[in-house]
Amino acid sequence: MKTAVIVFPGSNREHDVADALRRSTGKAPALVWHRDSELPDVDLVVLPGGFAYGDYLRTGAIAARSPVMNEVIRRAEKGVAVVGICNGFQILCESGLLPGVLLSNASLKFVCRDVHLRVETSQSLFTARYQTGEVLRVPVAHHDGNYFADDATLDRLEDKGQVAFRYCAADGAVQTAANPNGSARNIAGVFNATKNVLGLMPHPENATDSLLGSTDGRGLFDSLADALV
Amino acid sequence: MAATATTARPTDLMGLSEAEYDRAVAILGRTPNRTELGIFSVMWSEHCSYKSSKKWLKTLPTKAPWVICGPGENAGVIDIGDGQAAIFKIESHNHPSFIEPYQGAATGVGGILRDVFTMGARPIANLNALRFGDPAHPKTRHLVAGVVAGIGGYGNCVGVPTVGGETNFHASYNGNCLVNAMTVGIADAKRIFYSAAAGPGNPVVYVGAKTGRDGIHGATMASAEFDDKSEEKRPTVQVGDPFTEKLLIEACLELMATDVIVAIQDMGAAGLTSSSVEMAGKGGLGIELDLDRVPTRETGMTAYEIMLSESQERMLMVLKPGREDVAMKIFAKYELDCAVIGRVTTTGKLVLRKNGAVQAELPVEPIATQAPEYDRPWTAAAKRPVLAAADAPVRDPGVALKALMASPDLASRRWIWEQYDHLVRGHTVQRPGGDAAIVRLPDSRKGLALVVDCTPRYCHADPETGGAQAVVETWRNLTAVGARPLAITDNMNFGNPERPEIMGQFVGAIAGMRAACLALDYPVVSGNVSLYNETNGQAILPAPVIGGVGLVDDVAQTVDLAFKQAGDAIILIGKTEGWLGASLYLRELCGREPVSAQIWAPPPVDLAAERRNGDCVRSLIRDGRINACHDLSDGGLLVALAEMALTGDLGFEVAAPASDVLAHAFLFGEDQGRYLTTAADSAVALAACRAAGVPALVLGRVATGGQLTLDGRPLISLEGLRAVHEGWLPAYMAGK
Numbered sequence: 001m002k003t004a005v006i007v008f009p010g011s012n013r014e015h016d017v018a019d020a021l022r023r024s025t026g027k028a029p030a031l032v033w034h035r036d037s038e039l040p041d042v043d044l045v046v047l048p049g050g051f052a053y054g055d056y057l058r059t060g061a062i063a064a065r066s067p068v069m070n071e072v073i074r075r076a077e078k079g080v081a082v083v084g085i086c087n088g089f090q091i092l093c094e095s096g097l098l099p100g101v102l103l104s105n106a107s108l109k110f111v112c113r114d115v116h117l118r119v120e121t122s123q124s125l126f127t128a129r130y131q132t133g134e135v136l137r138v139p140v141a142h143h144d145g146n147y148f149a150d151d152a153t154l155d156r157l158e159d160k161g162q163v164a165f166r167y168c169a170a171d172g173a174v175q176t177a178a179n180p181n182g183s184a185r186n187i188a189g190v191f192n193a194t195k196n197v198l199g200l201m202p203h204p205e206n207a208t209d210s211l212l213g214s215t216d217g218r219g220l221f222d223s224l225a226d227a228l229v
Numbered sequence: 230m231a232a233t234a235t236t237a238r239p240t241d242l243m244g245l246s247e248a249e250y251d252r253a254v255a256i257l258g259r260t261p262n263r264t265e266l267g268i269f270s271v272m273w274s275e276h277c278s279y280k281s282s283k284k285w286l287k288t289l290p291t292k293a294p295w296v297i298c299g300p301g302e303n304a305g306v307i308d309i310g311d312g313q314a315a316i317f318k319i320e321s322h323n324h325p326s327f328i329e330p331y332q333g334a335a336t337g338v339g340g341i342l343r344d345v346f347t348m349g350a351r352p353i354a355n356l357n358a359l360r361f362g363d364p365a366h367p368k369t370r371h372l373v374a375g376v377v378a379g380i381g382g383y384g385n386c387v388g389v390p391t392v393g394g395e396t397n398f399h400a401s402y403n404g405n406c407l408v409n410a411m412t413v414g415i416a417d418a419k420r421i422f423y424s425a426a427a428g429p430g431n432p433v434v435y436v437g438a439k440t441g442r443d444g445i446h447g448a449t450m451a452s453a454e455f456d457d458k459s460e461e462k463r464p465t466v467q468v469g470d471p472f473t474e475k476l477l478i479e480a481c482l483e484l485m486a487t488d489v490i491v492a493i494q495d496m497g498a499a500g501l502t503s504s505s506v507e508m509a510g511k512g513g514l515g516i517e518l519d520l521d522r523v524p525t526r527e528t529g530m531t532a533y534e535i536m537l538s539e540s541q542e543r544m545l546m547v548l549k550p551g552r553e554d555v556a557m558k559i560f561a562k563y564e565l566d567c568a569v570i571g572r573v574t575t576t577g578k579l580v581l582r583k584n585g586a587v588q589a590e591l592p593v594e595p596i597a598t599q600a601p602e603y604d605r606p607w608t609a610a611a612k613r614p615v616l617a618a619a620d621a622p623v624r625d626p627g628v629a630l631k632a633l634m635a636s637p638d639l640a641s642r643r644w645i646w647e648q649y650d651h652l653v654r655g656h657t658v659q660r661p662g663g664d665a666a667i668v669r670l671p672d673s674r675k676g677l678a679l680v681v682d683c684t685p686r687y688c689h690a691d692p693e694t695g696g697a698q699a700v701v702e703t704w705r706n707l708t709a710v711g712a713r714p715l716a717i718t719d720n721m722n723f724g725n726p727e728r729p730e731i732m733g734q735f736v737g738a739i740a741g742m743r744a745a746c747l748a749l750d751y752p753v754v755s756g757n758v759s760l761y762n763e764t765n766g767q768a769i770l771p772a773p774v775i776g777g778v779g780l781v782d783d784v785a786q787t788v789d790l791a792f793k794q795a796g797d798a799i800i801l802i803g804k805t806e807g808w809l810g811a812s813l814y815l816r817e818l819c820g821r822e823p824v825s826a827q828i829w830a831p832p833p834v835d836l837a838a839e840r841r842n843g844d845c846v847r848s849l850i851r852d853g854r855i856n857a858c859h860d861l862s863d864g865g866l867l868v869a870l871a872e873m874a875l876t877g878d879l880g881f882e883v884a885a886p887a888s889d890v891l892a893h894a895f896l897f898g899e900d901q902g903r904y905l906t907t908a909a910d911s912a913v914a915l916a917a918c919r920a921a922g923v924p925a926l927v928l929g930r931v932a933t934g935g936q937l938t939l940d941g942r943p944l945i946s947l948e949g950l951r952a953v954h955e956g957w958l959p960a961y962m963a964g965k
Contacts, residue, residue: 009472009475009476009563009564010386010472010475010476012386012387012388012475012653013388013653013654013655015654015655015671016653016654016655019655020655033562035562049653050388051385051386051388051471051472051475053472054386054470054471054472054473055386055472056472109378109648110378110381110382110385110647110648110649110650111647111648112385112646112647112648112649112650112651112652113647139652141385141650141652141653143385203652205655206652206653206655209655211658211669211784211785212652212655212656212657212658212669213660
């Protein structure tokens with residue numbers, strides 16, 4: 001499995017996700033600077049967390065228009081797996097690869113803490129190692145993670161099984177109190193229609209080492225390692 | 230010279246005293262022009278010259294076999310083995326944060342980050358020590374919100390985790406909040422970068438953000454007292470851009486991996502002035518700058534403005550000759566300015582040219598080294614009486630515990646640290662909220678334990694004891710997670726040093742710190758002094774804030790404060806005499822009693838016992854004999870037990886032992902040198918303590934269920950306690 005982690009000016013979790021990928025695949029991904037002329041031939045493209053272009057203008061908006069994203073979009077349309085985490089999710093939404101948008105948290109404050117996530121489907125190359133309904137504990141760290149889309153879009157995402165993760169309580173109950181940012185229908189992560197693109201706000205890469213509190217995020221990277229051998 | 234020479238003193242000496250101005254004239258042999266006077270003013274400001282504090286700072290211990298570089302450089306450097314070095318420093322941004330809390334705090338973080346990465350270190354953690362006024366003061370909420378958002382806004386964006394800190398509230402900070410920021414980085418011990426210019430003819434290169442008209446004379450502002458018009462000083466506060474800083478970190482570290490840098494210095498306080506003077510001064514050389522080549526944000530900037538701007542995210546470097554292209558290429562990649570603006574010379578002078586004319590010509594060495602140094606008069610603080618426990622009112626323990634845990638100084642800080650990304654980089658082993666944070670080193674089992682501490686009410690009551698206590702509390706907190714404390718950085722926050730009683734506080738605190746550092750082999754490697762923290766003549770409670778760094782050989786062999794398992798024995802280590810003077814119990818529970826109006830002596834610090842107890846606890850952790858540990862500090866024993874219970878989500882059943890210490894003093898006294906630990910098997914731990922001559926006794930057991938029980942009587946439920954402990958700060962910030 002070959003992976004490229006795209007590094008934008010202002011990305012800051014590229015090494016976190018590289019470490020997580022290395023733990024699951026045994027191989028270090030290529031870190032690709034956003035202006036490097038060519039995206040290597042890879043099985044997986046990762047858009048990491050951070051503050052690409054300082055999140056100026058609007059989170060993810062400038063990065064979504066950087067030249068490398070044209071190539072990422074082209075690869076995604078050809079079926080290459082793409083995952084965007086946190087700022088990467090924002091960029092995927094801004095680039096049109098995923099529906100919806102991420103608004104400022106309802107609290108209007110940055111939030112960094114562990115949350116519980118319910119795996120909404122194990123039927124994807126990102127979540128096959130999980131059970132549908134399984135509850136994970138992983139951290140969030142963002143100021144703009146409030147997922148929004150109109151009701152018709154949300155209905156369609158739910159109908160087509162495109163909701164990947166929802167914020168929930170420790171027992172799996174999807175409730176307002178467990179929602180750290182005000183996301184519509186507690187949505188923490190979504191797939192595109194063909195399920196080769198995933199965007200999520202939480203940081204599974206920061207939950208892949210027992211010394212750091214949780215290994216619940218590891219299933220995502222293990223799933224990719226299985227699927228993209 | 231383009232300057233117009235006048236013989237009389239100008240009316241505005243830019244913060245210099247008349248004697249200092251005359252000294253500048255004597256050094257120059259003529260009167261300085263406006264640009265030159267500005268340079269003298271900032272270089273000889275308290276902030277840059279340490280003129281009131283130097284005499285005393287020199288007395289602090291700064292050496293140990295593991296110290297690579299002590300005070301005097303941008304940050305301190307210690308050897309952490311395996312060819313690695315830890316580089317760290319703490320610095321204040323008090324005055325700007327009071328005037329403009331978001332930008333003041335944000336640029337405080339930015340500045341301390343630059344001090345660390347300018348030496349070649351990758352920043353791996355930030356911490357902060359914050360002190361605000363009375364929660365009831367109309368400005369406090371605004372300052373808390375702005376400072377916390379500013380620290381988060383900057384640190385989160387640059388991708389350095391903010392892993393620890395402390396926050397106090399006290400009315401003495403109503404007009405002067407304290408914002409102290411600490412950064413810790415790691416570097417290859419053989420590749421540390423210093424600031425001394427070398428090699429006449431070498432290019433002087435400016436990198437980073439453009440220079441604007443912000444922060445002009447910030448260092449001078451930070452060296453004066455406040456009055457009712459302080460908010461008019463807002464234009465002296467800088468504006469930060471963490472995105473540019475992030476690029477600057479990556480670009481500088483990439484350039485440092487090459488071999489083209491001779492010297493490098495960040496442009497912090499006093500901007501281009503202090504960086505060029507310090508680099509030339511340390512190298513015993515001169516520097517010529519062509520200010521027309523400085524990248525500027527706006528047109529028409531004068532030499533004065535360019536030299537005194539404190540625009541952020543800028544660095545000055547001396548490169549090897551002919552290697553400028555290496556730097557240009559890397560900085561172009563990150564879309565940052567990079568310009569050759571001058572040359573190193575042998576003249577020993579700082580020469581500034583603009584528009585083809587010399588704008589300033591100053592001898593570097595006297596400005597850098599002949600700054601005024603004062604032996605300010607000081608009076609020792611009066612010794613305070615010792616409060617007998619029998620004279621302190623008795624409160625119901627359950628009521629007192631609940632009140633303390635919900636008090637501003639002890640309530641949960643979750644509202645603050647959840648706004649900081651404390652996990653980015655993926656190495657945070659112990660998160661905020663414990664005794665000390667632990668950050669693992671990449672590709673290693675080793676980790677650094679990090680903490681900041683100070684107890685200003687002790688320092689106010691007895692500066693010498695308070696200074697020692699601040700040092701030992703960091704040492705104890707590092708020990709409590711299993712780390713070996715190595716060195717400290719200090720941030721001395723005091724009032725106006727021209728007042729003998731304030732200078733006496735400073736002198737006393739230094740004496741206490743010195744004794745503690747010597748006793749614990751725990752030297753000072755960097756630091757910062759912030760004086761004139763006064764508004765309308767009201768000084769702050771003195772705060773010699775200590776940032777401590779310890780080494781963990783294996784992060785798996787550490788403990789936190791959480792109770793682990795019902796049935797575990799709870800062991801108190803250290804001697805309890807029941808010291809209630811200067812305690813939170815007295816302040817929070819007996820506030821209306823005459824006894825609390827008096828300032829009582831704070832708990833004494835027994836340095837030999839500290840060392841003995843701490844060394845014993847550390848070996849218990851290393852040998853796996855205890856599974857949780859927490860140091861006893863503010864609030865005393867019962868508060869510490871409650872914190873362990875809340876973190877572990879398990880109750881306790883304890884009984885006060887039969888002794889001649891009164892119950893309320895036993896439960897709430899703040900005797901130093903103590904730890905609470907838990908163990909499945911207490912016998913081994915007790916035997917080890919006995920062998921080491923360390924007092925230890927079993928107080929009770931960790932309980933199933935959420936009940937806290939003292940002497941067979943329920944105190945409060947865990948959930949009830951959690952509600953008040955977690956509730957205070959969010960409710961306060963919501964205006965409730």
